[in-house]
Amino acid sequence: MxxxxxxxxxxxxxxxxxxxxxxxxxxxxxxxxxxxxxYGKQWVIVADRKLLVYSNSSTPRELNxxxxxxxxxxxxxxxxxxxxxxxxxxxxxxxxxxxxNSQADKFSLAVKIINDMLRNPELKSVILDEWIxxxxxxxxxxxxxxxxxTAKRKTATRxxxxxxxxxxxxxxMFILLLIGVTIDLTPPYLTRTLVDDVLGPNAQxxxxxxxxxxxxxxxxxxxxxxxxxxxxxxxxxGNRFVFDLRAKLFNKLxxxxxxxxxxxxxxxxxxxxxxDTEVLQSFxxxxxxxxxxxxxxxFGIGTVLFSMNWRLGLFVLIPGPxxxxxxxxxxxxxxxxxxxxxxxxxxxxxxxxGSLSGIRVVKAFAQExxxxxxxxxxxxxxxxxxxxxxxxxxxxxxxxxxMFSLGGILVWYVGGHFVLIDxxxxxxxxxxxxxxxxYLGMFYGPLSSLAQLSQWATQVLTAAHRIFEILDEEEESExxxxxxxLNNINGKIEFKNVFFGYVRYLPVLQDISFAINxxxxxxxxxxxxxxxxxxxxxxxxxxEPTSGQIFIDDTxxxxxxxxxxxxxxxxxxxxxxxxxxxxxxxxxxxKPNANMDEIIQAAKIANAHDFIVHMPDGYDxxxxxxxxxxxxxxxxxxxxxxxxxxNPRILVMDEATSSIDAASERLIQNALSDLIKNRTxxxxxxxxxxxxxxxxxxxxxxxxxxxxxxPKELIKIQNGYYSKFVRIQSDLFKLKSNFDMNNL
Numbered sequence: 001m002x003x004x005x006x007x008x009x010x011x012x013x014x015x016x017x018x019x020x021x022x023x024x025x026x027x028x029x030x031x032x033x034x035x036x037x038x039y040g041k042q043w044v045i046v047a048d049r050k051l052l053v054y055s056n057s058s059t060p061r062e063l064n065x066x067x068x069x070x071x072x073x074x075x076x077x078x079x080x081x082x083x084x085x086x087x088x089x090x091x092x093x094x095x096x097x098x099x100x101n102s103q104a105d106k107f108s109l110a111v112k113i114i115n116d117m118l119r120n121p122e123l124k125s126v127i128l129d130e131w132i133x134x135x136x137x138x139x140x141x142x143x144x145x146x147x148x149x150t151a152k153r154k155t156a157t158r159x160x161x162x163x164x165x166x167x168x169x170x171x172x173m174f175i176l177l178l179i180g181v182t183i184d185l186t187p188p189y190l191t192r193t194l195v196d197d198v199l200g201p202n203a204q205x206x207x208x209x210x211x212x213x214x215x216x217x218x219x220x221x222x223x224x225x226x227x228x229x230x231x232x233x234x235x236x237x238g239n240r241f242v243f244d245l246r247a248k249l250f251n252k253l254x255x256x257x258x259x260x261x262x263x264x265x266x267x268x269x270x271x272x273x274x275x276d277t278e279v280l281q282s283f284x285x286x287x288x289x290x291x292x293x294x295x296x297x298x299f300g301i302g303t304v305l306f307s308m309n310w311r312l313g314l315f316v317l318i319p320g321p322x323x324x325x326x327x328x329x330x331x332x333x334x335x336x337x338x339x340x341x342x343x344x345x346x347x348x349x350x351x352x353x354g355s356l357s358g359i360r361v362v363k364a365f366a367q368e369x370x371x372x373x374x375x376x377x378x379x380x381x382x383x384x385x386x387x388x389x390x391x392x393x394x395x396x397x398x399x400x401x402x403m404f405s406l407g408g409i410l411v412w413y414v415g416g417h418f419v420l421i422d423x424x425x426x427x428x429x430x431x432x433x434x435x436x437x438x439y440l441g442m443f444y445g446p447l448s449s450l451a452q453l454s455q456w457a458t459q460v461l462t463a464a465h466r467i468f469e470i471l472d473e474e475e476e477s478e479x480x481x482x483x484x485x486l487n488n489i490n491g492k493i494e495f496k497n498v499f500f501g502y503v504r505y506l507p508v509l510q511d512i513s514f515a516i517n518x519x520x521x522x523x524x525x526x527x528x529x530x531x532x533x534x535x536x537x538x539x540x541x542x543x544e545p546t547s548g549q550i551f552i553d554d555t556x557x558x559x560x561x562x563x564x565x566x567x568x569x570x571x572x573x574x575x576x577x578x579x580x581x582x583x584x585x586x587x588x589x590x591k592p593n594a595n596m597d598e599i600i601q602a603a604k605i606a607n608a609h610d611f612i613v614h615m616p617d618g619y620d621x622x623x624x625x626x627x628x629x630x631x632x633x634x635x636x637x638x639x640x641x642x643x644x645x646x647n648p649r650i651l652v653m654d655e656a657t658s659s660i661d662a663a664s665e666r667l668i669q670n671a672l673s674d675l676i677k678n679r680t681x682x683x684x685x686x687x688x689x690x691x692x693x694x695x696x697x698x699x700x701x702x703x704x705x706x707x708x709x710x711p712k713e714l715i716k717i718q719n720g721y722y723s724k725f726v727r728i729q730s731d732l733f734k735l736k737s738n739f740d741m742n743n744l
Contacts, residue, residue, distance in 0.1 A: 003029045003110045011043060011060050015052075018062075024048045027113065029106055030056065031099035033082065035063065042097050044085065046114060051087065053096050064096050074114050076107055083107065155465045159283060162245075169237045174292060176230045181296050183223050185304060188438035190216055195431030242281045249273050249467065255475045258542040259502070270349060272470060276463035283460050294446035301443040308436055309428055315414050316440060319407040323400060323447065330396050334389060338458050341385035348378045404444040411440055483561040489568040489649040490553050491518035491680030493539065498548035500538060507546065508534050509703045516696065521681045523691030523711070525725055526700035532684045535700070536652045539682065540569055552650075570648035574655035576639030578630070583612055584619040586638055590646035598645060606641035608634070651681040688726060697722055 007015075007028050015022075027046040034040025034056065041056035042063065051071065053064040064087075072088040082100040085107060086093055099107060163170070190212055198208050250273065306313040355362065355371050362371050415433040418426050428436075494515040501507040509531045516522055524532045537543050538550060541557055550557040557565070570590075578586050587602060588594045594602075599619065603609040611634055615621040623629050630638070643651070685691045697714055699707035699721045706721050707714050714722035 003027050003106050003113070005029055007043065007045070008056070008060075010058070011045075011054055011056075014054065014060055014062070015045070015047065020047045020050075026117070027110055029110055031097045031107075032103055033098040033100065037098070044097055044110065046117070051114070064094065066094075068114075068118060071118055073118070074111055076104075076111055085111070155461050155468060158468060159280075159460070159464050163241070163283070165244075166237050166241060169233055173230055173233050173237075176226050176233075177293055177296065180223060180226045180230065181293070181300050183219055183226070184297070184442065185300055185439075186219055187216060188435040188442075189304075190219075191438060192429075192431035192435035195434055196429045238281045241283070242277050245277050245280060245467070246273055249277070249470060252471055252473070252475075256470075256473055257475075258537070260473055269470070272466050275345070275349070276466050279459055279463040280467070282456070283464075297442065297446040301439050301446075305436065305439055305443065308432060308439075309418070311426070312411060312415055312418065312428070312436060315410045316407055316443065318410060319403040319444075320447070322403050326396070326400060326403070330392070334392050337385060337388040337392065338462075341382070341389055344378070344382040344385045348375070348382050351375060351378055404447070407444065408437070408440055411437065484555055484559050485561050486553065486555065486564050486568070489565075491649045492516065492551075492553050493650070493680060494551040494554075495535075495538075496549045496551070498538065498550060499546045500534060500543065501546055502534075502543070507703060509538075509700075512548070512703075512705050514698060514705065514708045516680060518680055519678050520695040521676060521683065521693065522696045522698060523694040524682060524684045524698045524700065525686070525691070525722070530700045531703045532700055533654055534703075535698070536571070536654055536682060536684060539650065539652060540571065541565055567646075568649045570643035570646050570651050572636075572640055572643055572651070572653045576635050578623060578635055578638060580622075580624060582617075582620050582622050583615070583638065586623070587619075587641045587645060590642045594645055599641075602641045602645040603638075605644045606637045608637035608641050611637075649679060651676055651679045652684075653681065654684045655686065699725075 004025075005028050007025075012022065015025075025045060025047040028043065030041045030043050032039060032041065034042060043052075043054040043056060043060075045052040045054065046068075049068045051064075051066040051068060051074070052062060054060045055063055066087055066089050070089050072091075074085065074087050076083045076085055082098060083104055084095050085097045085099070087096055088094075193208070194212055198206055198212060253269065253273075302313070302316075305316055351374065355375070362368060415428065415436060418428045419430055419433050421427055492515075495512050498509055498512040499507050500509040512531075512535070524535060526532050534543075538545060539557075541562055544558065552560060552565070579589065584596070584599050587599050591598070596619070600609060603612055603619075612619055612621070683691050683694060691697065691711075694711060696709060697707070697711050698705065699714070701721065707717070711722065714720060715726055717723055
């Protein structure tokens with residue numbers, strides 16, 4: 001899959017005729033449907049800030065030409081069995097190229113890149129090259145479901161190292177395993193003695209009957225005791241292993257950066273913490289019992305069989321090579337299905353997490369059937385992948401059993417012949433044959449289990465690899481003794497030539513510089529997507545600047561201990577998040593050791609106390625996830641109370657009143673007026689009423705600082721961004737006032 005395909009010579013010549021050199025080509029990709037709707041090619045080329053569409057005939061011709069500066073957006077639309085590329089230019093929509101679903105990946109990537117080229121006209125070709133390569137690698141990695149042999153070996157080594165703390169218990173289980181195997185090997189030997197020396201026609205020790213029966217009973221009792229003890233140790237160690245691993249995973253997730261969660265789906269992470277760790281629970285039991293038990297049994301029983309009669313033992317080995325070849329062929333066939341099954345299971349978990357988290361949106365737009373259909377599709381894929389594995393195994397296992405039974409039939413025939421023959425060189429007793437056949441049943445069982453080793457190993461290594469991917473992620477910060485601890489921040493903030501992009505090669509902020517004095521109130525305005533929230537994210541150090549520096553109290557923010565920094569910052573979000581629990585617990589989340597008086601005082605400052613005391617259980621009233629059961633204004637006031645309790649020196653309010661009614665906004669504004677006193681405050685806003693009394697205003701457009709200073713000075717700038725903002729907001733306020741008056 002590439003979005004830089006090699007162009008035919010005749011199209012290259014056509015481009016040269018249009019004064020477009022090869023080094024100016026940014027993208028070149030072909031469709032698989034021609035201009036007549038049949039299977040063929042058309043070419044989409046982006047070069048020299050132009051989007052060109054060419055036919056792919058012997059004499060190619062230009063079908064469409066668009067100037068990127070005039071394109072509003074480019075997107076793809078689904079059709080039956082395929083898609084179409086649509087370009088919006090100068091207010092008109094053009095359907096340009098049709099292609100089948102097999103080409104969807106590369107066209108979706110091209111759409112993403114072209115749209116970002118539209119938003120970033122200054123995107124340099126070197127940056128674009130790096131970006132395209134990274135995006136193509138990301139897409140290829142997302143479609144890959146297998147892991148390399150080298151990665152498997154490293155994963156296996158790490159698993160063994162991870163099991164080191166439990167090795168003492170594993171050694172005890174292994175010793176018990178050896179004792180248990182020794183006991184298991186004893187009954188057939190006693191059976192031979194019973195048949196030949198006690199019950200046979202030439203019995204020499206008939207008086208041993210009682211002792212041998214009691215011995216067999218004692219062996220069974222001893223085996224039960226050892227099995228119970230071993231299983232109890234195994235259960236304890238296995239559960240402790242999973243418990244420690246889950247705790248380690250969750251601790252790691254808490255230390256990862258916001259950027260990591262931007263890149264990952266919550267459902268996929270949940271799958272790794274829950275389902276993948278469950279798979280690894282079998283690892284301890286198998287390395288201490290299952291796998292080792294089968295190996296010990298095979299060697300132990302094989303030794304006994306050959307010591308009893310080596311000639312007969314050779315016939316036991318005949319199915320071995322056949323089984324090994326068949327097993328190798330089977331796993332080459334089934335490994336792809338196993339990987340697809342794991343990928344399908346991850347996809348369905350991710351979908352469930354997203355769908356259930358957004359259930360209100362689903363119902364608000366009456367899209368239940370759409371979600372049902374999507375789940376049905378993913379569930380069907382999971383079923384197909386599981387069926388492929390189970391059906392393959394249900395076919396392979398009977399064939400393998402037949403191969404093992406072939407060895408048993410040969411032993412019956414050859415062994416029976418040895419019993420009947422009079423030649424002392426080959427003759428064996430009937431008891432020996434019965435014992436041999438008993439050992440034979442014990443021998444083929446472990447061999448059959450080892451045939452499933454590849455499936456178990458694949459599952460364990462795949463799950464472990466996914467877990468190690470999280471454990472190997474770079475943490476948000478490393479412990480550093482040189483970090484500066486600021487227990488009391490004054491609130492002076494300075495940006496110096498800050499560049500930042502969530503994707504490194506696409507800057508969201510470009511060369512931002514400003515300085516804020518302690519206690520100043522600063523409004524940040526700009527269109528959606530201009531970078532307002534990004535500034536707040538950098539102040540909280542959720543992300544690090546790509547270049548440039550941020551100072552707090554004249555100290556580089558990267559040198560300040562993150563815990564100290566965030567303890568001094570309070571954030572009020574547009575859509576506040578409340579946890580499932582009591583109201584008091586949610587307010588106290590910022591200060592877990594707060595007493596009830598402090599919680600109530602914070603609620604009063606946030607204008608939340610009155611509605612809380614009128615609830616059924618007051619501060620002990622339980623609320624649902626994300627604050628279910630409360631209005632938007634009530635949730636917002638609780639989030640403000642949470643910030644009040646923290647008593648931060650720096651306050652960030654990100655559209656704190658943009659999605660609530662006027663009455664709630666008035667209450668919240670009153671609460672905020674008390675909260676922002678003597679604090680450095682950043683107010684991200686779309687409404688003039690939110691930033692009426694700020695000391696300074698930051699105007700951001702497309703990631704560039706357009707204006708900065710006191711609002712009284714900015715409003716004097718003719719045709720300035722802030723003066724336009726005030727004028728538009730004032731006109732909207734007049735319209736709203738007139739509308740309200742006319743409807744009284």
